[in-house]
Amino acid sequence: MSVLQHLSSLRLALAGMVLLGGGALVSYRDPDATVAWLVLPLLLLAVNLIAALLFNPRFRRQHGLLIFHLGLLAVVLLAAYGHMTALKARVELTEGQTFDIDAVTVVRQGPWHPWRRLAAVDFVQGPLQVHYAAGLSRGRTHSRVHFPGAATYPVEIGDNIALKVAGYRFHTTSNKGYSAVLTRADPDTGEHRGAVHFPSYPFHDWKQVNHWTGPGGVSIDLELQLPVPPPETRDWVLESARASGSLKLTAADETVVLKPGEQQPLAGGSVRFEDIRLWMGYEVTYNPVLPWLFSAALVAVLGLGWHFQAKFRAPVPATRSGEETGSGVLSAHV
Amino acid sequence: MSEMPWVLGGIAGYSAGTLAAWYGAWRQRPNDRLVLAALLAAVTVLAIAIGMRWSRAGYGPFLTLFEVLLSNLFSLGLIYALVFWRMPLARPGALVVLPVFLLLGVWITTVPAEPGQLPATYETVWLWIHVGVGKVFLGLCLAATGLAAILLLNRLLKTGNRFTGPASVATLDASVWRLMSVAFVFQSLMLIAGAVWAHDAWGHYWTWDPLETWAFITWLVLGLSLHARLTWQLPLWAGWLLTLVVFCLAFLTFFGVPFSSLGPHKGVL
Ligand code: HEM
Numbered sequence: 361m362s363v364l365q366h367l368s369s370l371r372l373a374l375a376g377m378v379l380l381g382g383g384a385l386v387s388y389r390d391p392d393a394t395v396a397w398l399v400l401p402l403l404l405l406a407v408n409l410i411a412a413l414l415f416n417p418r419f420r421r422q423h424g425l426l427i428f429h430l431g432l433l434a435v436v437l438l439a440a441y442g443h444m445t446a447l448k449a450r451v452e453l454t455e456g457q458t459f460d461i462d463a464v465t466v467v468r469q470g471p472w473h474p475w476r477r478l479a480a481v482d483f484v485q486g487p488l489q490v491h492y493a494a495g496l497s498r499g500r501t502h503s504r505v506h507f508p509g510a511a512t513y514p515v516e517i518g519d520n521i522a523l524k525v526a527g528y529r530f531h532t533t534s535n536k537g538y539s540a541v542l543t544r545a546d547p548d549t550g551e552h553r554g555a556v557h558f559p560s561y562p563f564h565d566w567k568q569v570n571h572w573t574g575p576g577g578v579s580i581d582l583e584l585q586l587p588v589p590p591p592e593t594r595d596w597v598l599e600s601a602r603a604s605g606s607l608k609l610t611a612a613d614e615t616v617v618l619k620p621g622e623q624q625p626l627a628g629g630s631v632r633f634e635d636i637r638l639w640m641g642y643e644v645t646y647n648p649v650l651p652w653l654f655s656a657a658l659v660a661v662l663g664l665g666w667h668f669q670a671k672f673r674a675p676v677p678a679t680r681s682g683e684e685t686g687s688g689v690l691s692a693h694v
Numbered sequence: 695m696s697e698m699p700w701v702l703g704g705i706a707g708y709s710a711g712t713l714a715a716w717y718g719a720w721r722q723r724p725n726d727r728l729v730l731a732a733l734l735a736a737v738t739v740l741a742i743a744i745g746m747r748w749s750r751a752g753y754g755p756f757l758t759l760f761e762v763l764l765s766n767l768f769s770l771g772l773i774y775a776l777v778f779w780r781m782p783l784a785r786p787g788a789l790v791v792l793p794v795f796l797l798l799g800v801w802i803t804t805v806p807a808e809p810g811q812l813p814a815t816y817e818t819v820w821l822w823i824h825v826g827v828g829k830v831f832l833g834l835c836l837a838a839t840g841l842a843a844i845l846l847l848n849r850l851l852k853t854g855n856r857f858t859g860p861a862s863v864a865t866l867d868a869s870v871w872r873l874m875s876v877a878f879v880f881q882s883l884m885l886i887a888g889a890v891w892a893h894d895a896w897g898h899y900w901t902w903d904p905l906e907t908w909a910f911i912t913w914l915v916l917g918l919s920l921h922a923r924l925t926w927q928l929p930l931w932a933g934w935l936l937t938l939v940v941f942c943l944a945f946l947t948f949f950g951v952p953f954s955s956l957g958p959h960k961g962v963l
Binding site: 370371373374377378380381384385387388391448493495497498499500501518519520521522529531643644645650653654657658660661664665668671672 | 810811813814815817818872875876878879882883886889890893894895896897898899902903904907910911914915917918921922924925
C-alpha cells in the first residue's frame with residue numbers, strides 16, 4: 361500500500377475531525393492561541409480528502425457525496441485564501457469628516473491584503489442618529505454617507521446594512537459618541553480645524569474627557585459638559601442636532617469653559633470651540649472570497665441533500681445479518 | 695393579556711400525549727391516533743400563545759429564554775407531529791420525545807416572562823432562515839434521539855421489542871440514521887445562514903464565540919458519527935449513544951450557551 365493510500369484512510373478522517381474539534385475548543389478557550397490549532401487539523405483533513413478522492417472508488421461513484429466533500433474542501437481553501445487577503449480594521453468618523461486612511465486602526469491584516477484599494481476609498485460621513493428605548497436599550501442606527509464629486513445620492517447605512525465601497529464593508533458599531541470640533545489658530549501654522557472624540561456614549565457618559573494638543577504644542581485637558589444625562593426611563597434619539605453642552609479646557613493651571621462658537625486666546629495662539637457633533641466607530645472589513653465561500657458551502661449542502669435523497673430512495677432494510685454492528689447494511693444502501 | 699394560560703394549555707396537551715403514548719406501550723397497543731391528536735392540539739394552543747406574546751411584546755419569539763422555549767415548544771412539537779404522522783417507524787420514540795416536551799414545559803414556567811428589546815440586527819430575513827432551518831435540525835435530531843433512546847432502553851432492560859413493536863431493530867436503527875442524516879443537512883444550512891447573518895450584523899462571518907464554537911462542535915460530532923458508522927463496525931448501541939450525545943450538545947447549544955454568555959449573539963447594547 362502506498363503512503364497516499366494510507367493517507368486516504370477513513371480512520372484518518374475521523375482522527376482529523378477529533379483534532380479539529382479539539383482545535384476549535386482551544387481557539388475558543390484562548391482567543392490568542394495560534395491558528396495552528398485549527399490549520400493543522402484542517403490541513404490533515406484536506407490531504408486525507410484529496411487522497412480519498414484519488415483512491416476511494418466508492419467515494420467517486422457517489423456524485424452527491426463527492427460534491428459535498430469537494431465543497432468542504434473548497435470552503436477550507438477559500439477560507440484560507442480569505443484569511444490571507446482579508447483586512448479587519450476600525451475607524452472613527454465625525455459628522456462632516458471625509459474618510460481618511462491614516463485614521464484607520466488595523467486589527468488584523470492578511471499578508472496579501474491590497475492596501476491601495478483602501479487608499480482609493482472616498483466618502484464623507486453625514487448625519488448620525490441612534491435610537492434608544494427605555495433602559496438605555498439601543499435600537500436602530502442610521503448613518504448617512506455621501507460621495508464627494510460622484511453623481512450618486514447619499515446612502516443610509518446602519519446595523520445589518522453596511523457601506524460597500526471598493527470591496528470593503530463599513531459596519532456601524534455600538535462604539536460611537538460625541539466629538540468637539542475645534543479650530544486652532546497658530547501664528548506659525550495658520551488655522552487648523554479638527555475633531556476631538558470623547559469616549560463612547562452613553563456607555564461612558566460619566567467620563568467625557570480627552571486630551572488635545574493646542575497651539576504651540578501645549579497639552580490641554582478637555583471635558584465635554586453635557587447638561588442632561590442620557591434618559592434612562594424613556595425612548596430617545598442620540599443625534600448632534602439635539603446636543604447642547606460646553607467644553608471645559610484645562611491647560612497648565614488655567615481652566616476655561618467655552619460654549620459653541622466661543623474663542624479663547626491661549627499661549628501661542630487661540631482655540632475656537634465650533635460645535636458638538638457625533639462620531640461613529642466603524643468596523644472595516646475586506647474579504648474578497650465571501651460570495652464564493654457562500655456558494656461553495658451551499659453547493660456542498662445541496663450535494664449532500666442529493667446524496668441522501670438517492671440513498672434513502674432504497675427501502676429501509678427489513679432484516680439484517682449480524683444485528684450488532686452498524687456499518688455493513690448502510691454501506692450497501694448508499 | 696398574558697399568554698401563560700395558553701402555554702399551560704400546550705403543556706397539558708403534551709402531558710395527555712405522554713400519558714397516551716406510555717399507556718399504549720404498557721398495554722402493548724399503541725395509541726398512535728391519540729398521541730398525534732394530543733400533539734396537534736398542543737401545537738395549535740401554543741401557536742395561539744405565540745401570537746398573543748407577539749402582539750404583547752411587539753416582536754417575534756426570538757430573544758429571551760422564555761420566548762425561545764415557547765417557540766421551540768411549538769416548532770419542535772410541529773416537526774415531531776409531522777415525523778410521527780409521515781414516518782410510522784419513528785413513532786416508538788414518542789415515549790421519550792413527549793417527556794422532553796414536558797421538561798421544556800416545566801422549565802418555561804420557571805423563567806421570567808418579561809419581554810426584552812429586540813436588537814436592530816435581528817430585523818433581517820436571515821434571522822428567519824437561520825432559526826427556521828435550526829428548528830428543523832433540532833426537531834429531526836430529537837425524533838432520532840427519541841427512537842435511539844427507546845432502542846437503548848429495550849437493550850438495557852432486556853425488554854426485547856416491548857417498547858418498539860414488530861419492526862426489526864435494523865429497520866428502526868436505519869430510521870434513526872435517516873433522521874440524523876437529514877438533520878445534518880439542515881444543521882449545515884443553519885451554520886451557513888448564521889455565518890451570513892453574523893457577517894451582515896458585525897462584519898465577520900465566524901469568530902469562534904461560544905455559540906459558534908458549540909454549534910460547530912455539534913456539527914462536527916454529528917459528521918463524525920455518520921462517518922464512524924460507515925468506517926467502523928460500530929455496535930448499534932454505540933451509534934444510538936452517539937445520537938444522544940449529539941442531541942445533548944445541540945440542546946446545550948440552543949438553550950444553554952446563548953443565555954449563559956454575554957457574547958455578541960445576545961445583541962449587547
Ligand atoms: C476530510 C476528510 C474526509 C474524508 C476522506 C471523507 C470521506 C468520506 C467517504 C469515503 C464517505 C463515504 C463512505 C461510504 O459510503 O462508505 C463519506 C461520507 C460522509 N462524510 Fe466524509 N469525509 C471527510 C470529511 C468529512 C467531514 C469533515 C464531514 C462533516 C463533518 C463529512 C461528512 C460526511 C457525511 C455526512 C457522509 C455521508 C454519510 C452517509 O452516507 O450516511 N465528511 N466521507
